[in-house]
Amino acid sequence: MFRSPGVRPGGAPPVTRGDAHGIQIRDVWLNRGPTPLFCGLSLDLTEPRIGLVGPNGSGKSTLLRLLNGLMAADRGDITVAGLNARTHRRDLPTRVGFVFQNVDHQILFPTVREELTFGLVEQGRSRAEAREEAERLLALHGCGDWGDRAVDALSEGQKQLVCILAAIAPGPPILVMDEPLASLDLATRLALAARLARLPHQIIMASHDLDLLATFDRVIWLDAGRIVGDGSPGEVLPLYRAHEMARAAAQDTLS
Amino acid sequence: MMIWETVLAENTALETRSLVRIALFAALIGVLGLVPPVYLPMAAGVPVTAQSMAVMLAGLVLGGRNGALAVALFLLVVALGAPLLSGGRGGLGVFFGPTAGFALGFIPAALVTGWLAQRLPWPRLAANLVAAMVGGIGVLYLCGVPALAAIAHISLTKALLGSLAFVPGDMLKAVLAALAARTVQDSGALGNSRR
């Protein structure tokens, strides 16, 4: 356990990871524009490391957005760390941190310290407290002197690390990640993957990096909003790989 | 100021998206002052940048209120010291220089440009163009010229004559802003579609 989520005055009842675990999705329906995407999707997500695979547009990103409250389901129930996603949507960000692919779309502040303190201040902590907490987090992750650095001067990998630290700073027990390592070079990707492996959080990650997903506990294969495969990486990934290669071959002959 | 009350009000639900658009447009105004994409014959030795065009665009693309807020935010960041005003000037000194009236005039310029563009009953391009000319040139000079005259202790006529050198460039910018705004308005980038 990294840290129990802070309690906001007037917010949701305090829920620690002890009394509610993981994510339950029950019969979720969602239209994307006029076309249905999820039709009665049900999933129990309790494993510490869960990967989502599937072609672009298969619903991976949408599913992640439902978990963090960026989107709401048309019908059905989602429970995240004991919170009902519909009735407590505004509190979901305190339970689920979100890391996106493109760092330049998510780092909001010019310096590392401001970036890390933002989420904490949003939770209602004092600025001084938030700064202290940010320093503690940076030191814990071996970046003790990063506080004053300009985000613009960091490397891509360092920026993504800042994004991850900013997401875990407010203490959510769960992290959802939308292709967080896709735009990084191989060495940086491996280094960040090793860091992620050491985090105590439950991680749900959409990725095309099958080598990384092979180290996960569970992989879910989505296509057009339906679950095509669900199981250990050893079961799902070979099938997915074979299917995608067949698809590539088909596209090749079409052109 | 009335505009600030609207953006700063904690209980008025200024959507996250409007806030971010205002901030990113303020950044864009700064960026278009740093890169000089308009290669006009140098007017009085001052390189012409696209900054005043960005002000017209703020009004046309974000609308009067949010456009003016973007400009006001931009000027605040300049006042705080960011070297973002055309040619890399920044800091409080900007507001004591002879062109202070033009800098502050950016705010009503964007406001009027956006307000007019939404109300003129003409085809989009024509409405954009007239709004950009009235707001981005008329209103801007209405603020800038008297201020120049006052700060420099010269007569209004002389201040106006001195400023006229910039008008042809500004006309060209109004045309370009009207065209660029129409492209964006028609592309749906402003719409509410999100995946």
Next chain:
Amino acid sequence: MMSGYLAGHSILHRLPAGLKLFALALLSLLILPMDAPWRLAGALVLTLAVYAALGRAALARVGLLRPLVPLLVLMFVLQAWAGDWTSAGLEAGMASVLRIVLMVLLADLVTLSTPLQHMMDALETVLRPLRPLGVSPRKLALAVALVLRFVPVLLSAWHAREEAWRARSTRRPSLALIPGFLADTLRLADRVAEALDARGFGRGRGPHAE
């Protein structure tokens, strides 16, 4: 970091931001009615001495006034002309040029000796009494931070577009780049707004809430 601040430990750096801003306002009230060129020149020499005392980097800032020079020359000529090139006219021209340079340099002295965060804090103090009226300095601070963060991002996006143009054309990158750049900026704004919502900003007022 993109700001006009020059790190240092001078007395000027150690003064509180609010005091410096107040002093600047007071000085401007003193200087604006001054008409004697020799007085203004004296004040200018004093100000330049402060820049010199702050070091080479500060003195280099004076050079940033170069874009103002053509306008200042024009102003001087116009005023001297209005005075029929008499000594009174020349003096009036000198005075207004000196007054502007002096005020700009004094104001920039505050900028270069005050970190941006301290300026923001001073601004917050000014806005605090307005809080009962519903004014939120916190939102303003967020907006300012976003501008500072995204100027370099947009600048590099612009250069990337320029490069893509140059890779395929021998003509100069033109304003044809602007509509695409604008659309990119608006899309970026949507992504950033989403990232803000994902971190619990403006809770429950997400784009899909309504």
